[in-house]
Amino acid sequence: MKHIKTINKANLKASAQKGGCGKCQASCQSACKTSCTVANQKCEKEA
C-alpha cells in the first residue's frame, strides 16, 4: 500500500483461540515490581 504500511502480523485474535495455557511468566516477576506491562512478556507455550 502506498499510504499505509502495516508492519506487524496483527495476530492478536488468532492468539486468543490458541492461548490461555498460563505457562508464561507472571508479569511482575521480571524487572518492575511496581508497574505492570504485560505485552513485554514472552509466550512460553510449547509448540
Place this chain on the structure above:
Amino acid sequence: MIHKYKLAGYNILLDVNSNAVNIIDDLTYDLLDNVEPPFEEKCPADVMTKLSKLYDTAEIEECYEEIVSLYKDGILFSEDDYAKYADTSVASPVKSMCLHVAHDCNLRCTYCFASTGDYCGGRKLMDLETGKKAIDFLLKMSADRKFLELDFFGGEPLMNYEVVKQIVAYAREEEKKVGKHIRFTMTTNGMLLTEEKMEFLNNEMSNIVLSIDGRKEVNDRMRPRVDGSGSYDRIVENFCKFVPLRGDKEYYVRGTYTKYNLDFSEDVMHLYELGFDQISVEPVTAPADKPYAITERELPRIFKEYETLADKISKIRSEGKFINFFHFMLDLDAGPCAIKRLKGCGCGNEYVAVSPDGDIYPCHQFVGIEDFKMGNVNDGSFNYDIKNDFAHTHIYTKPDCVKCWAKFFCSGGCNANNFIYTGDVHSSYKIACEIQKKRLECAIMLKAVAMMDSAE
C-alpha cells in the same frame, strides 16, 4: 478502536483489537480524523471537499480505498470480541511467588513503598521452616504447572543469605520429587554482595534485579545507608564486578525516578555508560503529598523525557550497539496471547507473596494490608474467595480500561497501585496510566521503525 499519534517524525496507527501497527502518511492521519465505519464505496463528498484544500483528490480517494481495504481485512477498526475469553482459565494454579525473606534493609530509601523495609510490621527475617513451608505451598498449589517462579525479595534478601541458600537447597530436592523446576530470581540492592554470594547467585538465580537509581547524586539523595551516607560507591563497585560474571544469564539494573530527577534519561544513560545494557528505570509510586512524588503537574515533563530517552536509545542502536530498556521492550508479532493480556500480572490468582511470618498476600505490594491477607503457609490456611476475586479481575471489570487503547499492552495495570491510590482494584490509578501510555507510544514507535527498516 484505533489510536494514532505522531512521534519522532513518524505517524503511527494502532488498531487496538487486532494489534496491527501501521506507519501512515499525513493524508491517512488527517483522513482518519474524518472517516470511520460504516464505510461508503467512495470517500464522502464533504470529507473530500474538506481535505482537498490540503491534498490531491485522486490521492484522497486512493487513501480511502486503502483504509476500507484494511477494514475489510479485519485489521482496522476491528471488533473487540475478547470478553468471552475473560472468564476462561480462571481457576489458575499458583505458580509464582514473591518470598519476603527479609523485612529489614540496610538502606533507608526515602521513597520505599515497604516503609524502608519492614512493611510497617517490624523488622524481621524469615526462618528456614517458614521458607520450606512456602516452597511446599508453591509446589502443591502449582498443580500441573512444571515451570515455577520464586523471587527472593525484601527488604534486602541478602540480609538473610544463609536462609536463602538453605531454601534453594530444599527446593531443589523437593522439585525433583514432583518433576517441576523453580526459576529463582532475586531483587537486591547489592550492598552485601561478596564473591561467594555472586557465585551462588549466578548458579541459582535465572534473573537478578539490581537496584540503583542512576547518577551518584540522584542515587545517594534517595538511597542512603542507615548512617545517612550514600550507597552509590559500594553498589556500583559490586554491580560492575557482578554483571560480567552473569555471562548470558539475565539481569536488570533497576532504578526509580522521582520529582527530583525528571531528567531521568540521563540516569539511564549513566547506567549504560557504567557498562549495564539491561536497564529498567521507573516512576516512584508515592502519595501526592510527598515532596518527591510524581503528580499530574509533572506529566508533560515526563512525557518529553521519555521521548528524549527513546531518541537516545535509537541513536545507540543505530551505531550497532545493544541496549534494552525494560518498558520499551515489545514483541509486536509474538508477544503474549490475548487471554494473558486480559488479566495482567496474575496477582492473587497465579502469583502470591509470602511475608517473613508466612502470611500470604496477593502480591508484594499488598503485603501488610490486612484485608488482603489470604492465609498462612505455616497453618495451611488459604482464602480461595480472595483468589477467586482476583481471578475474575480483568480489563472488562475495569471501566477505564474498556475504553483505553493501551488495554492489551498493560492489561489493566497494577491492581495494588489501583487499590492503594484509588481504594479499588478496579479503578485505574490515572498517573500510572498516563505514564504507561506514553512509554507504550515510544515503545511501539521504536519497534515499528526497527521492523520497517529491517523489512526494507
